[in-house]
Amino acid sequence: MILVTGGAGFIGSNFVLDWFAQSEESVINLDKLTYAGNLENLTTLKNDPRHIFVQGDIGDAELVGKILAEHRPRAVVNFAAESHVDRSIHGPGEFIQTNIVGTFNLLEAVRAYWSGLAIAEKSGFRFLHVSTDEVYGSLAKDEPAFSETKRYEPNSPYSASKAASDHLVRAYHHTYGLPVVTTNCSNNYGPYHFPEKLIPLMIVNALAGKSLPVYGDGQQIRDWLYVKDHCSAIRRVLAKGKLGEVYNIGGWNEKANLDIVHTVCALLDELSPRSDKKSYREQITFVTDRPGHDRRYAIDARKIERELGWKPAETFETGIRKTVRWYLDNQGWVSNVQSGDYRKWVEKNYASRA
Ligand code: NAD
Ligand code: TYD
Numbered sequence: 001m002i003l004v005t006g007g008a009g010f011i012g013s014n015f016v017l018d019w020f021a022q023s024e025e026s027v028i029n030l031d032k033l034t035y036a037g038n039l040e041n042l043t044t045l046k047n048d049p050r051h052i053f054v055q056g057d058i059g060d061a062e063l064v065g066k067i068l069a070e071h072r073p074r075a076v077v078n079f080a081a082e083s084h085v086d087r088s089i090h091g092p093g094e095f096i097q098t099n100i101v102g103t104f105n106l107l108e109a110v111r112a113y114w115s116g117l118a119i120a121e122k123s124g125f126r127f128l129h130v131s132t133d134e135v136y137g138s139l140a141k142d143e144p145a146f147s148e149t150k151r152y153e154p155n156s157p158y159s160a161s162k163a164a165s166d167h168l169v170r171a172y173h174h175t176y177g178l179p180v181v182t183t184n185c186s187n188n189y190g191p192y193h194f195p196e197k198l199i200p201l202m203i204v205n206a207l208a209g210k211s212l213p214v215y216g217d218g219q220q221i222r223d224w225l226y227v228k229d230h231c232s233a234i235r236r237v238l239a240k241g242k243l244g245e246v247y248n249i250g251g252w253n254e255k256a257n258l259d260i261v262h263t264v265c266a267l268l269d270e271l272s273p274r275s276d277k278k279s280y281r282e283q284i285t286f287v288t289d290r291p292g293h294d295r296r297y298a299i300d301a302r303k304i305e306r307e308l309g310w311k312p313a314e315t316f317e318t319g320i321r322k323t324v325r326w327y328l329d330n331q332g333w334v335s336n337v338q339s340g341d342y343r344k345w346v347e348k349n350y351a352s353r354a
Helices: 010-022 039-045 061-071 085-090 093-115 119-124 157-176 198-207 227-240 257-271 302-308 316-329 331-337 340-350
Strands: 002-005 027-031 051-055 075-078 126-132 180-185 187-189 212-215 221-226 246-249 254-256 284-287
Touching: 002 010, 002 061, 010 027, 010 039, 010 227, 027 061, 039 051, 039 331, 051 061, 061 093, 075 093, 075 227, 085 093, 085 157, 085 340, 093 126, 093 157, 126 157, 126 227, 157 180, 180 227, 187 198, 187 227, 187 316, 198 212, 198 257, 198 316, 212 257, 221 227, 221 257, 221 316, 227 246, 227 302, 246 302, 254 257, 257 284, 257 316, 316 331
Parallel strands: 002 027, 002 075, 027 051, 075 126, 126 180, 180 246, 187 221, 212 284
Antiparallel strands: 221 254
16 A cells, blocks of 8 residues: 555545555555545545545654554555645745654654664665656746756745755765655646635636736746656656656646636636626736746756656646536635634735735
């Protein structure tokens, strides 16, 4: 079996669901269930004996040690993290705690377990660390996309904490020989995306008749990857990735934020038109920019294609249509995640933006 951390979050839950669609191998899912963790994402696995859920913290080395000793997984896939840049600006402490200290404690527990394995199990073991393209910093318009050798230049507390965790993972390979692989992926979108991030926030706000808050001039560029393509890339790296290597994962879809919002509006105009027949674009408002806002991310995903034969299956057009459809079909999920805490966050993040 494998141990997945953060498997009740956006990407982790998609990964666990996709895993069982491809494999009979069991998963122990360790998740703290922060505001971003949601067991409702995994309801289809409720009576599935292959899925063992444990609520807990990756920073709790004793708990992780017990899980490892009891279940003896052949691999760990580490998704658990605080993941939202705006939250890291309002309160960086949790990011340091989970992304840096938590990853360190997890690595220590895994190292102790791995050191005690028999030779064959030891060499087959994998620690796959899931990271982000944001560690590479911001690109000018004409600069080449991030390759795996790009210098780290993280600009937000979120990206700095992820960069620190990447360095720890790297060091555990070089110093202790822990069999690690790291992936740095661009912005994901798709089902179960918490509506604090750009795409789900725009869909949810549009349907609720609320404003669509675009930061600054909306010309910041991100590369977008449909979440299921990220999951297939991780499965590929887990199966075939070379030890100690880093693989950048991206969708070859560089888009400006405003274009993303326009695309979401156009799809909603088609699939769920406003009662007054006006476009959802009417709801767009430009608001105060994010401090230190990175201008552009772009991923050069040629290494994973060349060495591991992985390419995304979805284009942005097919992926975004599926995503908008999913939110229209799952409005119960949306209203369940819009708890009091969610409303407090929205108030905190947007009230001060003119
Ligand atoms: P998310 O915020 O939706 O989910 C994170 C999950 O981790 C939640 O279920 C949460 O409860 C859990 N968690 C948080 N702290 C924990 C702790 N201390 N112990 C155990 N569990 C804990 O995040 P996501 O978007 O699914 O991202 C998953 C991973 O992928 C993160 O490491 C993130 O940095 C990385 N990543 C995300 C994106 C993206 O676009 N969302 C892109 C590239 C990389
Ligand atoms: P986000 O989804 O938070 O991902 P990240 O900051 O990790 O890239 O934001 C994506 C882009 O959208 C980013 O440039 C910030 C911008 N954005 C808005 O313009 N308005 C919003 O309300 C949010 C949440 C993000």
